[in-house]
Amino acid sequence: xxxxxxxxxxxxxxxxxxxxxxxxxxxxxxxxxxxxxxxxxxxxxxxx
Amino acid sequence: xxxxxxxxxxxxxxxxxxxxxxxxxxxxxxxxxxxxxxxxxxxxxxxxxxxxxxxxxxxxxxxxxxxxxxxxxxxxxxxxxxxxxxxxxxxxxxxxxxxxxxxxxxxxxxxxxxxxxxxxxxxxxxxxxxxxxxxxxxxxxxxxxxxxxxxxxxxxxxxxxxxxxxxxxxxxxxxxxxxxxxxxxxxxxxxxxxxxxxxxxxxxxxxxxxxxxxxxxxxxxxxxxxxxxxxxxxxxxxxxxxxxxxxxxxxxxxxxxxxxxxxxxxxxxxxxxxxxxxxxxxxxxxxxxxxxxxxxxxxxxxxxxxxxxxxxxxxxxxxxxxxxxxxxxxxxxxxxxxxxxxxxxxxxxxxxxxxxxxxxxx
Numbered sequence: 001x002x003x004x005x006x007x008x009x010x011x012x013x014x015x016x017x018x019x020x021x022x023x024x025x026x027x028x029x030x031x032x033x034x035x036x037x038x039x040x041x042x043x044x045x046x047x048x
Numbered sequence: 049x050x051x052x053x054x055x056x057x058x059x060x061x062x063x064x065x066x067x068x069x070x071x072x073x074x075x076x077x078x079x080x081x082x083x084x085x086x087x088x089x090x091x092x093x094x095x096x097x098x099x100x101x102x103x104x105x106x107x108x109x110x111x112x113x114x115x116x117x118x119x120x121x122x123x124x125x126x127x128x129x130x131x132x133x134x135x136x137x138x139x140x141x142x143x144x145x146x147x148x149x150x151x152x153x154x155x156x157x158x159x160x161x162x163x164x165x166x167x168x169x170x171x172x173x174x175x176x177x178x179x180x181x182x183x184x185x186x187x188x189x190x191x192x193x194x195x196x197x198x199x200x201x202x203x204x205x206x207x208x209x210x211x212x213x214x215x216x217x218x219x220x221x222x223x224x225x226x227x228x229x230x231x232x233x234x235x236x237x238x239x240x241x242x243x244x245x246x247x248x249x250x251x252x253x254x255x256x257x258x259x260x261x262x263x264x265x266x267x268x269x270x271x272x273x274x275x276x277x278x279x280x281x282x283x284x285x286x287x288x289x290x291x292x293x294x295x296x297x298x299x300x301x302x303x304x305x306x307x308x309x310x311x312x313x314x315x316x317x318x319x320x321x322x323x324x325x326x327x328x329x330x331x332x333x334x335x336x337x338x339x340x341x342x343x344x345x346x347x348x349x350x351x352x353x354x355x356x357x358x359x360x361x362x363x364x365x366x367x368x369x370x371x372x373x374x375x376x377x378x379x380x381x382x383x384x385x386x387x388x389x390x391x392x393x394x395x396x397x398x399x400x401x402x403x404x405x406x407x408x409x410x
Contacts, residue, residue: 004060004061004065005060005061005062005065006057006058006059006060007057007060007068007080007081008056008057008058008080009055009056009058009081009084010054010055011054013081013084013085013088014056014058016088017058017084017088020088029058029059029060030060030061030064033060033084034064036084036087036091037064037068037071040071040090040091043090043091
């Protein structure tokens with residue numbers, strides 16, 4: 001899979017992302033972050 | 049590109065990165081790492097029980113993440129929610145439990161609202177009751193204040209009344225003292241001025257006439273003659289003068305007597321005559337004063353009673369006795385007998401009848 005952008009995250013954050021990636025059974029961190037963003041946006045919508 | 053120490057590399061697609069940048073701008077974070085951290089904080093993974101693509105997130109808290117003003121998520125408040133993805137039976141159960149919780153919460157809210165309503169009604173009723181009692185209390189207090197005012201007025205009026213009464217008493221006592229002094233002075237002066245005071249003349253002005261006549265007798269040294277109808281206070285010298293004049297009158301004719309006496313003397317004469325205190329001795333042709341006057345001053349009165357007329361009568365009687373024949377002793381004896389008889393009949397005090405009788409007999 002071609003990765004377009006490289007970002008740097010702290011080690012702790014990376015560990016959490018990795019744990020989440022394992023739990024969600026995602027193939028990449030990109031998918032995990034996308035999921036996080038989606039959930040966050042839904043939450044914001046619900047709160048609104 | 050080497051990552052800094054304690055930093056790890058994560059590859060993202062361009063669009064994901066763009067979204068992260070947008071969120072970074074919205075949240076006001078400094079770096080992308082902060083944004084990811086914030087996302088992880090907000091979205092805590094609770095359970096991952098399903099295979100691929102059946103994930104359920106339970107979000108415990110969602111805090112406001114942006115401190116800047118115009119963010120759309122700046123007013124986000126904490127809520128409890130479930131985000132479902134797919135058809136997980138656990139999630140269904142959770143949904144059911146949540147629904148039941150929601151129902152119970154709604155019921156609780158209704159109960160709370162009912163309680164609030166009841167509390168409001170109760171408060172209103174209590175307020176009404178309190179208002180009623182408050183108004184009554186106000187009325188009672190008002191009346192109480194009126195009563196207190198009235199009592200104060202009554203007390204004030206009583207005080208004024210008692211003051212007036214005491215003043216009046218003082219005034220009356222002073223007046224009575226003054227009146228007594230005036231009366232004392234007046235009685236003597238009046239007697240001197242009028243020479244003879246008849247009780248009938250002063251009856252309507254002087255209430256305590258006994259005192260008046262007693263004063264004249266004791267204080268002024270006047271003579272009080274008690275007639276049949278009234279008493280007469282007579283000035284001493286006037287009385288002597290009157291008796292002298294009377295002794296000179298040798299007639300019982302009223303017209304002649306009236307001519308020889310002035311009006312006051314004649315009035316006194318008439319009073320004495322009506323009271324049988326003076327009697328005309330037909331034999332001696334003189335008027336005799338019968339001693340029935342009520343005298344306090346013995347010497348003056350005695351002097352008054354030692355009338356020429358009386359002495360004349362006595363002398364006349366004595367003369368008759370001296371010049372009389374032997375019948376004089378029998379006449380005297382019979383006279384004394386009659387005297388006793390009449391004393392028995394009319395009483396000891398009625399001297400006038402006796403003397404009159406004796407004189408007539410003589």
